[in-house]
Amino acid sequence: MLQTVTGPGPVGQAGALRESHLAAYRFMLRARLLDEKFATLYRAGKIQGGVFLGRGQEALSAATGVSLKKTDVFAPLIRDAAGRMAFGEPILDAVRTYLGSALGPMRGRDGNVHRGRPQQGLLPMISHLGAMISVVNGILFARRLKGIPGSVGAVCLGEGATSTGSFHEALNQAAVEKLPLVLVVANNQYAYSTPNDRQFACADLTDKGVGYGVAAHAVDGTDLSACLEVIGGAVARARAGHGPQLVVASLLRLCGHGEHDDASYIVPKLKNSPLGRDCLKLAEESLQQKQFADAAQFAVWRSEAIREIEEAVAQAQREPAPDPYAEKWEALSTENFNEGQGE
Amino acid sequence: MLQTVTGPGPVGQAGALRESHLAAYRFMLRARLLDEKFATLYRAGKIQGGVFLGRGQEALSAATGVSLKKTDVFAPLIRDAAGRMAFGEPILDAVRTYLGSALGPMRGRDGNVHRGRPQQGLLPMISHLGAMISVVNGILFARRLKGIPGSVGAVCLGEGATSTGSFHEALNQAAVEKLPLVLVVANNQYAYSTPNDRQFACADLTDKGVGYGVAAHAVDGTDLSACLEVIGGAVARARAGHGPQLVVASLLRLCGHGEHDDASYIVPKLKNSPLGRDCLKLAEESLQQKQFADAAQFAVWRSEAIREIEEAVAQAQREPAPDPYAEKWEALSTENFNEGQGE
Amino acid sequence: MSITYLEAIREAQAHALRDDPRVFIYGQDVGAFGGAFKATKNLAKEYPGRVLDAPISEDAIVGLAVGAAIEGMRPIIEMQFADFSTVGFNQIVNQAATLFWRTQVSCPITVRLPFGGTSGSGPFHSQSLEAIYAHYPGLVVLTPATVEDAYSMLLAAVAIDDPVVFCEHKLLYYHLKADKLPSEALPIGKARIAREGRDLTIVTYSAMLYEAIDAAKELATEGWEIEVVDLRSVKPLDTDTIVASVARTGRLLCVGEAWPWGGVTAEVIARVTAEGYGLLDAPPQRLNAKDTPVPYHPNLWAAHRPTARSVAAAARNLLRQ
Amino acid sequence: MSITYLEAIREAQAHALRDDPRVFIYGQDVGAFGGAFKATKNLAKEYPGRVLDAPISEDAIVGLAVGAAIEGMRPIIEMQFADFSTVGFNQIVNQAATLFWRTQVSCPITVRLPFGGTSGSGPFHSQSLEAIYAHYPGLVVLTPATVEDAYSMLLAAVAIDDPVVFCEHKLLYYHLKADKLPSEALPIGKARIAREGRDLTIVTYSAMLYEAIDAAKELATEGWEIEVVDLRSVKPLDTDTIVASVARTGRLLCVGEAWPWGGVTAEVIARVTAEGYGLLDAPPQRLNAKDTPVPYHPNLWAAHRPTARSVAAAARNLLRQ
Ligand SMILES: Cc1ncc(C[n+]2csc(CCOP(=O)(O)OP(=O)(O)O)c2C)c(N)n1
Ligand SMILES: Cc1ncc(C[n+]2csc(CCOP(=O)(O)OP(=O)(O)O)c2C)c(N)n1
Ligand SMILES: [Mg+2]
Ligand SMILES: [Mg+2]
Numbered sequence A, B: 001m002l003q004t005v006t007g008p009g010p011v012g013q014a015g016a017l018r019e020s021h022l023a024a025y026r027f028m029l030r031a032r033l034l035d036e037k038f039a040t041l042y043r044a045g046k047i048q049g050g051v052f053l054g055r056g057q058e059a060l061s062a063a064t065g066v067s068l069k070k071t072d073v074f075a076p077l078i079r080d081a082a083g084r085m086a087f088g089e090p091i092l093d094a095v096r097t098y099l100g101s102a103l104g105p106m107r108g109r110d111g112n113v114h115r116g117r118p119q120q121g122l123l124p125m126i127s128h129l130g131a132m133i134s135v136v137n138g139i140l141f142a143r144r145l146k147g148i149p150g151s152v153g154a155v156c157l158g159e160g161a162t163s164t165g166s167f168h169e170a171l172n173q174a175a176v177e178k179l180p181l182v183l184v185v186a187n188n189q190y191a192y193s194t195p196n197d198r199q200f201a202c203a204d205l206t207d208k209g210v211g212y213g214v215a216a217h218a219v220d221g222t223d224l225s226a227c228l229e230v231i232g233g234a235v236a237r238a239r240a241g242h243g244p245q246l247v248v249a250s251l252l253r254l255c256g257h258g259e260h261d262d263a264s265y266i267v268p269k270l271k272n273s274p275l276g277r278d279c280l281k282l283a284e285e286s287l288q289q290k291q292f293a294d295a296a297q298f299a300v301w302r303s304e305a306i307r308e309i310e311e312a313v314a315q316a317q318r319e320p321a322p323d324p325y326a327e328k329w330e331a332l333s334t335e336n337f338n339e340g341q342g343e
Numbered sequence C, D: 001m002s003i004t005y006l007e008a009i010r011e012a013q014a015h016a017l018r019d020d021p022r023v024f025i026y027g028q029d030v031g032a033f034g035g036a037f038k039a040t041k042n043l044a045k046e047y048p049g050r051v052l053d054a055p056i057s058e059d060a061i062v063g064l065a066v067g068a069a070i071e072g073m074r075p076i077i078e079m080q081f082a083d084f085s086t087v088g089f090n091q092i093v094n095q096a097a098t099l100f101w102r103t104q105v106s107c108p109i110t111v112r113l114p115f116g117g118t119s120g121s122g123p124f125h126s127q128s129l130e131a132i133y134a135h136y137p138g139l140v141v142l143t144p145a146t147v148e149d150a151y152s153m154l155l156a157a158v159a160i161d162d163p164v165v166f167c168e169h170k171l172l173y174y175h176l177k178a179d180k181l182p183s184e185a186l187p188i189g190k191a192r193i194a195r196e197g198r199d200l201t202i203v204t205y206s207a208m209l210y211e212a213i214d215a216a217k218e219l220a221t222e223g224w225e226i227e228v229v230d231l232r233s234v235k236p237l238d239t240d241t242i243v244a245s246v247a248r249t250g251r252l253l254c255v256g257e258a259w260p261w262g263g264v265t266a267e268v269i270a271r272v273t274a275e276g277y278g279l280l281d282a283p284p285q286r287l288n289a290k291d292t293p294v295p296y297h298p299n300l301w302a303a304h305r306p307t308a309r310s311v312a313a314a315a316r317n318l319l320r321q
Helices: A012-043 A058-067 A081-087 A091-099 A131-146 A159-163 A165-177 A205-212 A224-239 A279-289 A295-318 B012-043 B058-067 B081-087 B091-099 B131-146 B159-163 B165-177 B205-212 B224-239 B279-289 B295-318 C005-019 C058-070 C082-087 C089-103 C130-135 C147-159 C208-220 C239-249 C264-275 C298-304 C308-320 D005-019 D058-070 D082-087 D089-103 D130-135 D147-159 D208-220 D239-249 D264-275 D298-304 D308-320
Strands: A073-075 A153-158 A181-187 A215-220 A245-250 B073-075 B153-158 B181-187 B215-220 B245-250 C023-027 C051-053 C074-078 C110-115 C140-142 C164-169 C192-195 C200-204 C226-230 C233-235 C252-255 C285-287 D023-027 D051-053 D074-078 D110-115 D140-142 D164-169 D192-195 D200-204 D226-230 D233-235 D252-255 D285-287
Touching: A012 A058, A012 A081, A012 A091, A012 A224, A012 A279, A012 A295, A058 A081, A058 A153, A058 A181, A058 A224, A058 A279, A073 A081, A073 A131, A081 A091, A091 A295, A131 A153, A131 A165, A131 A181, A131 D058, A131 D089, A153 A159, A159 A165, A159 A181, A159 A205, A165 A181, A165 A205, A165 B165, A165 D058, A181 A224, A205 A215, A205 A245, A205 B205, A215 A224, A224 A245, A224 A279, A279 A295, B012 B058, B012 B081, B012 B091, B012 B224, B012 B279, B012 B295, B058 B081, B058 B153, B058 B181, B058 B224, B058 B279, B073 B081, B073 B131, B081 B091, B091 B295, B131 B153, B131 B165, B131 B181, B131 C058, B131 C089, B153 B159, B159 B165, B159 B181, B159 B205, B165 B181, B165 B205, B165 C058, B181 B224, B205 B215, B205 B245, B215 B224, B224 B245, B224 B279, B279 B295, C005 C023, C005 C074, C005 C147, C005 C164, C023 C058, C058 C074, C058 C082, C058 C089, C074 C147, C082 C089, C082 C110, C082 D089, C089 D082, C089 D089, C110 C147, C130 C140, C130 C164, C130 C233, C130 C264, C130 D130, C140 C147, C147 C164, C192 C208, C192 C239, C200 C208, C200 C239, C200 C308, C208 C226, C208 C252, C208 C308, C226 C239, C239 C252, C239 C264, C252 C264, C252 C308, C264 C285, C264 D264, C264 D285, C285 C308, C285 D264, D005 D023, D005 D074, D005 D147, D005 D164, D023 D058, D058 D074, D058 D082, D058 D089, D074 D147, D082 D089, D082 D110, D110 D147, D130 D140, D130 D164, D130 D233, D130 D264, D140 D147, D147 D164, D192 D208, D192 D239, D200 D208, D200 D239, D200 D308, D208 D226, D208 D252, D208 D308, D226 D239, D239 D252, D239 D264, D252 D264, D252 D308, D264 D285, D285 D308
Parallel strands: A073 A153, A153 A181, A181 A245, A215 A245, B073 B153, B153 B181, B181 B245, B215 B245, C023 C051, C023 C074, C074 C110, C110 C164, C140 C164, C200 C226, C200 C252, C252 C285, D023 D051, D023 D074, D074 D110, D110 D164, D140 D164, D200 D226, D200 D252, D252 D285
Antiparallel strands: C140 C233, C192 C226, D140 D233, D192 D226
């Protein structure tokens, strides 16, 4: 399921910097376009269940994905189309899941943002917020037991999820075990409609780090370069054995909680603040300024991405839906332990 | 159920200091003696279920109890005989519960450390660690809604319980609501057999405060004066509207987790460190040094306490055990909703 | 005027807030936003300071409610979805449910669980947990199936001195409508004959009531008269009404949307066979969801739960015996 | 040589650690201390780095096990008491239990629950939660009643590719003894006829087996031959063996230590009446704990749970019908 969008670039550190920026930008762009496609399909009644977008959070998400190796572990959340693709999830996995194709990774059993491929290190979230962190801990813990060194596990979270008991238990567990966990918190100022002042009372979410004995890093989530640097650094530190790293990015979600939500509760003051800037536009400006790419190049990438997305959608739409008669109604892998009683 | 052991003392601040010290000391002493009685009864096979002692933690516990008003709320844990009495729990409540008298506050339905009288602000713990904090939050929250000002809620906890999701959710909740909660953590270096390095990784548990936006206070839990000052201060700050206060006391449990446990896992280094000193002895030395009381006085108080305890034990032993035939097997207060099915 | 099941729930809460100063509402996004499903729409504005947004902390949310109840309040807790009550589980089953029995201090909290399957919602936004809560002593578990019951039973729930798990079915929220709110209601703990018949009794509750009624209508065209019992409350469970119905029909089919093992349907059958064994002319049968998580895809979801069609098929089988 | 139920559990874990490098043990105080009940005594020393103390974080404990299982390990989790699994509940029922169904990646974790009532343990150290876990799809729920089963079923649990909730009864820990560990065992999912009879079938499991056997012995003195079925596994549940027994006896009494509503006993009766209705000569009956929390005081505790005496009384009633 690996994909790469970076061509051979100039050598050396400057080259690597250019490459990671361009790679991340292209994932951001594709994620934005993919999300927009899903929003359109949703409005057209073509999608069952909720559609959750990452608009405004693509820089953070993409930076997380590109900072990982394909042998690492990644537990994205509902706003991580960019990070997923950067980690290697094919567009087709996303499209098939959202459109209910029987050929998607969840085969219609689970949907939309709940997709993943655990055996490729991409965990499909359960809905209960915070619950994926300890699962990633477990994978990292197992690799240590098995003597497989050097893996990092990244988990994405919203600031609202820091209020869950699961978050607390798992971050503490990672700290006690000194696991190479990178916890990326997107502080987008709201949990659904709930503003931060009803969610927590610390001055800054990075203040939580010290209470766990965990290094904490703040980053401007609208700034791709900053995200690449801070998350890249956190991943490197985790990989080098310095234990869990907490990254807190400040940003704003530039859309509703889901596509059913008009986000009218987001106050104008925040929208008009630096948090409300569009990371994708900022990234384009910055890439042009850095002379990493120009508008023509953006346009090419954009049309490439659109074509890819449209192809995936067209393909998924031709594919069969799951067939309830062919479906095995069995929750256990041990065949003969499944019971049909009560039906 | 209120009891007071302080007589009229010298006036002014010095007098108040003397009074609170002597009151606390007497609760410490009684708790120590009561605990010893329970240990003896346990060894004699007279107690059903676990016996958990507060040996080494009496200064902290008593200081918590004496810092509260009788109209406050108190949720003690398993090592808080001293704090309970200081808050007003009659010795007889403890003895009846441990000895299974039908006349105890739990009427044989619950036992030992699980006693309390919610309507007098003394909450009977459930076993799940951390679970009482949000309940105290709820009482404080309700009093605010009802317009009853000035109450404080104190909750006791071991350091091990800081790893629970409940602790985290409730402390955060108290911070968001700015409730007058005082969370007293007895860091006795072990949770059952588990040493701190397998429980948390922060340098100091007070480091947790900032992550919640909560004031945190460290105290030497073996030093009664320090406990009175720090906890008294935290209670005053909570009462004055400064939101939740986290107090972390360092000490050592000078006994097993329960009386079934010989605590052989406690390393000599800790036993021989200042943490391992006996707070009761230290308090006596300090009270003598401060000329608040002398050895003769201690001896009088000791024999008074022993007499009281022996009387309570004798009384409870004469009392009837709960009668299963007279027992109402009904879990609901709405009489006609109880069902007898399946029996 | 026409009022939906969801609006009835909102109205019941408005009514409770208006009439009883001890009532407050606490849950994620219930404040200015009015709740994920809008069950508390405008209530924060109408009752300032009494409808409060909670952090994403289900354990602490329920714990706070228990404390407030000890202090004499009547909190209504909204779980955003029933499925998330699993992280507030301990406070419900061990703190709230044991309080009265341990201390004789009652614990009048109402925990609203928007529950049950809807198309496309998948394994974690569709669960039916009534049997889980009913297994524990110390809880009242209600499952209103009609707009009228949604209203009157929620009002009753708030008035009950015990912890109530109020299971409101999301599938009924928008589509189910009534002309007006009731002024009278059956008492809590009483089942209702939703349709009279004499050939077979279907015992069911919540959204499955409509599958049962549709099945009964279909079977009516074949000449069968099916009686449908709407349990309303799964704990307490009105065994008398069920047994009386079985006495009339001689046949029992229990239908539930929850998983089969140990569900409401098993409990009903165990009671009827113990108390009304001689009344049965054929083995009692049950129909539940399949024993897997609730699937996301509409095709799978529709096959996972009982439907009018599968209910009718099961009834036909039983009528033939 | 003589070996207790608890020692058998320790031996099974030692055996699993020895033979399978994928096995590790994680739980509070399981390391150097050997566990609250000493079920992991010396294992940390014998298998360094593979028996680890966990923080008081049940949710994260189970979550870690699921992650490790995804990575191919076979973790054994010890809950200090079954009662505390309510705070790790979500990870068991929503994370572990759904993983295979959602992803086709299996989740071979074993969650050991020291469960059941013992005198003086009270409401939070006595619970029987097998019905709670069995209601959820995706879990295997085992309830060994003998030393031999404690050993062989725990070994089997570790080998099973699905999440297993292993309910080990604390009352049996020290008192129940066997001469030696078995080298063969019934497969998981098969019930066992613990005592043969022809007048009435008692279906039960775990510690209640001994109350049932004692009742059967008492009734034998009155001339009755009681058959006792030990379920061993409550999910999957061996309906065939039960129905075959009822076919021989015509009478069914189900006995469980858990609360009545929706317990194992309800599930067994629902199955037998659906599949073996014609075999019954009298209404099937059940006997459970009373529907309150488990009381602390020995007098109350003894009256809360079924005992040989109350089982015998219920059986006599049923034999008279
Ligand atoms: C334990 C739990 N409770 C409630 C929910 C319902 N819920 C889904 S998303 C959400 C808000 C999440 O906010 P945040 O963590 O800040 O992430 P964001 O949506 O802002 O990215 C809530 C409350 C849930 N998924 N899990
Ligand atoms: C949620 C939960 N898990 C496990 C237990 C079992 N348990 C009882 S006391 C204890 C150790 C508590 O340690 P700590 O909080 O440090 O308090 P201390 O005993 O040292 O005073 C444990 C693990 C419990 N009561 N609750
Ligand atoms: Mg957010
Ligand atoms: Mg401790």
